[in-house]
Amino acid sequence: MKAAVYLGGPKxxxxxxxxxxxxxxxxxxxKVGAGNICGVDSRTYNHGDKKIEPPRILGHEFAGTVVEVANGDTDIKEGDRITSYVVLPCGTCVYCKRGRANLCDTRTTISYHYDGAFAQYMVLPKGTVDNRHVFRIPEHVSFEEAALSEPLATVLNAQGKLNIGIKDTVVVLGAGPIGILHSLVSKIEGATHVCLMDVSPGRLKLAEQFDLDRYVQVKEDGSHIEQAKALNDGLVPDVVIVANTAATSQGDALEMAGKGARVEFFGGLPKSNPYATLNTNLIHYREIIVSGSFSSRIEDFRNALKVVSSGLLPVKQLITHRFPLDAMLKAFEVIPAGEAIKVSIQPN
Ligand SMILES: [Zn+2]
Ligand SMILES: [Zn+2]
Structure with a gap:
């Protein structure tokens, strides 16, 4: 079969x-129907990833059709259209027992430890099947839409801590697919005002189709912080979500957050330099609650597939580009240029 194989190192x-x-x-x-490209895949393509032992087929946001089931203890059958949760938890550690499989110390994942979806066919590991982590997709949901359940699950994991509701003003820093999903979910949850910020005017322009309340460009002069403080009749943001990997955004988030606000550091910083300069007095005097989130729990994935299937989110609009597997490397050029929101690889 044909596959996009990561052979180690950049490009x-x-x-x-x-x-x-x-x-x-x-x-x-x-048989892979769609393998959507995640920010993590682009990062691995551009910079390599020492945690991945090559050769490895990447792709952890996927959906497809079951071709064969090998003596599994499962009700999934040949011909079923499916997607699956990508984390394989150990099942016995303290975090697994608390239902926090995403925090399992010895977790493995599809596309890191098992081959992923950037290929004509992929194998769902026995652990995924045994744990009932394979889900059927409703008939009206396309493969590319179902594949959005994975990133949406990570967003729901974070949103669960933020308790967004009516009266909340939310600022999201980063207008990539994750930032847009955070903005849209905040709206569904009842936020009265959602403001999306990004350094790139191109990305903000692309995001305008989602009709959020405000779009603001992040500038070095810090004017975006002043603009955030002016939202909500000067009550300043109740929730600030950092959906990018810039240390300065974490500092900005605290600066613009109101008293009693919730601030979520969703994006991890580069491992080579994970330090940010933060005014922690803001956390103290303003009683800001700071949270972090990593990956997703199984219930987040289940809920994400439900949301995708419900039509509550304009999931179709999020996918701006589609490529066959042969042209996959072109996709990695479109993403940094800020022309795409979500890119879907459709190998068959
Ligand atoms: Zn992803
Ligand atoms: Zn565990």
Whole structure:
């Protein structure tokens, strides 16, 4: 079969023929319908990732059709249209027992430890099947839409801590797919005012189709902080979500947050320099609650697929580009240029 194989280091993904997967007991073979590109995939393409042992097929936001089920203890059958949760938790550690599989110390994941979706076929590991982490997709939901359940699940994991509701003014820093999802979910939850900020005017322009309340460009002179403070009749933001990987945004978030606000550091900083300069007195005097979020729990994934299927979110609009597997490397050029929101690879 054809696959996009990460061979280690920067700019080293090659489209090549690889042997067809052979199933072991308990595994499921899936013909990939869509594998959407995540920010993590772009980062791995551009900079490499030492945590991934090459050769490895990336792609953890996916959906497809079951081709074969190998003696699995599952009700999933050949022909089912499915998507799956990508984390394989150990199931026995203290975090797993508390339902926090995303925080499991020895978790493995599809596309890091198992081959992912940027191929014609992929194998769902026995652990995923045994844990009932494979979900059928309703008939009216396309593969590319169903594949959005993964990033949406990570957003729901964070939103669960923020308790957004009526009267809340929300600022989201970062107008990528995650920032847009955070903005849209905040609206569904009842936020009266959602303001999306980004350094790129192009990304803000693309996001205008989602009819948020305000779009503000992040500038070095800090004028975006003043603009945030002027929102909500001067009551300043109740919630600020950092959906990018810039340390300065974390500092900005605290500066613009109102008294008693909730601030979420959603995006991790680069591992080479994970330090930010923060005025922690703001946390103290303004009684700001700061949270962080990583990955998603199984219930977030289940809820995300429900939301995607419900039509509550304009999921179709989020996918701006589609490429066949052969042209996948072109996709990595479109993303940094700020021309795309979500790019979907459709290998078959
Ligand atoms: Zn992702
Ligand atoms: Zn565990």
């Amino acid at each position: 080293n993904i090659k489209i090549q023929e690889v042997p067809d997967p052979v199933l072991l007991d308990g595994e499921i073979l899936v």
